[in-house]
Amino acid sequence: MTLDAAGNLYGVTTYGGRTSSTFAFGLGVVFKITPQGKFSILHKFAASGLEGAQPTGPLTMDAAGNLYGTTVKGGSTSLCNNGCGVVFKVSDKGAFSVLHAFSQTDGEYPEGNLIVDTLGNVYGTTVYGGPVQGPINASYGVLFELTPAGKETVLYSFLGDGESCDGCYPGYIVRDSVLNFYGPGSTQSPDFDGGVLYEINTSESENFSYYFCPGVSGLCPNGAIASGQIVESEGLLYGTTAEGGGSDGNGQGVVYQLSPSTGIETVLYSFPADASQGREPQGISGDSQGSLYGTVSYGNGVPGGLVFKLTKSQ
Amino acid sequence: MRNRLFVLAALTVAIALAAHAQTYTESTLHTFTAANPVGTVTVDSSGNLYGALGWTGACQPGKTAEECGRISIPGGTKQSSITSPPLPMARTPSHL
Numbered sequence: 452m453t454l455d456a457a458g459n460l461y462g463v464t465t466y467g468g469r470t471s472s473t474f475a476f477g478l479g480v481v482f483k484i485t486p487q488g489k490f491s492i493l494h495k496f497a498a499s500g501l502e503g504a505q506p507t508g509p510l511t512m513d514a515a516g517n518l519y520g521t522t523v524k525g526g527s528t529s530l531c532n533n534g535c536g537v538v539f540k541v542s543d544k545g546a547f548s549v550l551h552a553f554s555q556t557d558g559e560y561p562e563g564n565l566i567v568d569t570l571g572n573v574y575g576t577t578v579y580g581g582p583v584q585g586p587i588n589a590s591y592g593v594l595f596e597l598t599p600a601g602k603e604t605v606l607y608s609f610l611g612d613g614e615s616c617d618g619c620y621p622g623y624i625v626r627d628s629v630l631n632f633y634g635p636g637s638t639q640s641p642d643f644d645g646g647v648l649y650e651i652n653t654s655e656s657e658n659f660s661y662y663f664c665p666g667v668s669g670l671c672p673n674g675a676i677a678s679g680q681i682v683e684s685e686g687l688l689y690g691t692t693a694e695g696g697g698s699d700g701n702g703q704g705v706v707y708q709l710s711p712s713t714g715i716e717t718v719l720y721s722f723p724a725d726a727s728q729g730r731e732p733q734g735i736s737g738d739s740q741g742s743l744y745g746t747v748s749y750g751n752g753v754p755g756g757l758v759f760k761l762t763k764s765q
Numbered sequence: 766m767r768n769r770l771f772v773l774a775a776l777t778v779a780i781a782l783a784a785h786a787q788t789y790t791e792s793t794l795h796t797f798t799a800a801n802p803v804g805t806v807t808v809d810s811s812g813n814l815y816g817a818l819g820w821t822g823a824c825q826p827g828k829t830a831e832e833c834g835r836i837s838i839p840g841g842t843k844q845s846s847i848t849s850p851p852l853p854m855a856r857t858p859s860h861l
Contacts, residue, residue, distance in 0.1 A: 452807040452815045460807075460815055509804070680805050706789075719789045728793070734805040743789070744814060746802035755797040758806060758814065761789040 453510040453518065455543070458486035461493070461518055463506035468495040473533050478504040478525065481518065481541055493518075493545040500525040502549055503537035508575075508622075509680075511565040516543045519550070519573055521561035526552030535559040535580060538573060538597060550601040555580050557603055558593045563622035563634070564680065571599035574606075576621035576634060581608035591619035594632060594651055606632075606655045615639045617660060618649035623734065625683040629653070633688055633711065635677035642666055645695070646677035648688065650711055659711055663692055664700075671695030673716055674705035679734025682743070686712065689719075689743055691732035696721030703730035706743060706761060720761055722747065729757050 453461045461483050468480040478496035485491075496502045503522030510518040518541050525534040526549065535553035538561065550573065553559055559580030566574040574596050581593040591609040609619040618636035625633050632651040638644050645664030652658040664671035674692030681690035688709045696702030696718060703722035709715070722728050729747025736744045741763040748756035800818035807815045 452817060454807055454809055454815065458809070462817060720791045728791075733803070736805045736808050738808045738812065739810070744794075744808055745805045746816060748801040754799050754801065756800075756802045757796045758794040758802065758816065760792050760794050762792065764788045764790065 453512055455512060455516060460484040461510050461512070463510065463520055465505050465507050469498040471498040471500065473500060474504050479506045479522065481506065481510070481520065483543070494541050494547045496522065496525065500528060500534055502547065503539055504534060507562045509564050511567050513567045513571065514569070517541070518543065519565045519567055521565065521575060523560045523562050527554070531555050531559050536561045536577065538565065538575065551597050551603050553577060553580060556582065557605055558595055563624060566624065566626050573597040574624065574626065574632070576624055578620045578622065581605065584611055585613040587613040589613060591616045592621050594621065594624070607651045609636065611639065618647050622678070623680045625681050625688070627683050627686065631658070633681065633683065635679070635681065635690060638662065645671055645675035646692065648677055648690070648709055661709055661714060661716065664695060670700030672698060672700040673718055674707055679732070680736065682735050682737040684737060684741070686710070689735050689737065691734055691745060693731040697724055704732045704747070706732060706735060706745065719743070726750065728759070
């Protein structure tokens with residue numbers, strides 16, 4: 452969910468809206484909720500799929516109030532099995548345009564957040580796509596830049612060899628004050644894929660990788676499977692892992708703090724192994740006081756979940 | 766590919782924990798009994814939280830906020846309810 456200065460909320464639904472034979476559950480919508488609770492649809496994705504289909508990531512607002520988002524499918528009818536996904540732009544009045552439709556070699560399946568800089572350039576990742584590599588001719592996702600006109604530059608193609616990869620299948624990213632990008636990704640390690648937090652620096656090379664629970668199977672006191680939204684503050688990264696934590700490594704995930712400058716991870720909170728505080732935290736948000744927020748579900752077929760807050764000691 | 770590579774074992778993490786005096790205290794702001802929260806929450810400048818619920822169990826499109834749950838507001842001065850239809854489902858990659 453994205454907020455504007457007036458308190459309006461904006462978001463997307465992955466399904467619903469217009470339907471087609473290809474997208475029987477709908478192609479999704481972009482919606483707005485006013486502070487008074489009035490709901491309206493800013494855009495329904497066209498049944499043709501050419502405007503994109505199935506938006507998943509959060510919307511990002513620029514200084515002029517335009518919203519930017521992604522769809523994981525659509526954009527074409529011939530590529531990537533119903534489209535490789537798009538980056539779209541929609542005004543707060545509903546004026547919609549496709550900024551870029553991916554074509555697999557330049558990215559496929561964007562499902563994380565976008566970053567829009569003051570010049571209107573848009574940055575994001577795709578889970579798949581990019582140059583095919585290795586013995587199985589696979590691709591592992593890209594970090595991309597779009598100009599305000601929609602011209603794409605692949606800033607980084609994640610690397611893999613068919614058996615393992617480094618930061619591949621990226622999703623959420625953040626950018627620090629010196630313009631480095633950070634995000635969680637996968638390793639596809641044949642031993643245990645605890646995930647990785649990568650840094651891609653301004654020279655557009657992968658400069659830093661912190662591996663969660665490397666070479667270990669099952670017991671991960673520092674967390675495993677990094678995923679979800681991350682936050683950067685004062686040179687430190689905050690995020691969650693879906694598994695691990697606790698003194699025996701059997702926890703239900705952690706909230707971590709990571710210093711890219713030292714490579715030191717600090718576990719701020721471990722979700723108990725008995726899942727009494729939920730499981731699989733889904734990313735982190737922060738406020739100006741340094742508090743962290745997130746959600747967990749109970750899982751195992753038990754409906755419900757909770758909203759948690761981590762308050763920093765003064 | 767990497768100039769700096771940090772592969773740290775649990776022991777290193779334990780040392781790091783000891784070295785950082787700053788601690789965080791966890792609190793539960795709200796518990797949902799019917800619907801699963803999807804993703805994280807958005808925080809406004811006043812400390813209000815906004816989030817979305819996936820439909821599951823008793824929380825289906827058309828149900829009320831009470832049936833789906835609410836997200837509480839720090840300070841407890843008001844509550845913000847999230848009702849259907851804006852209930853994004855957890856995404857399932859369709860081509861895998």
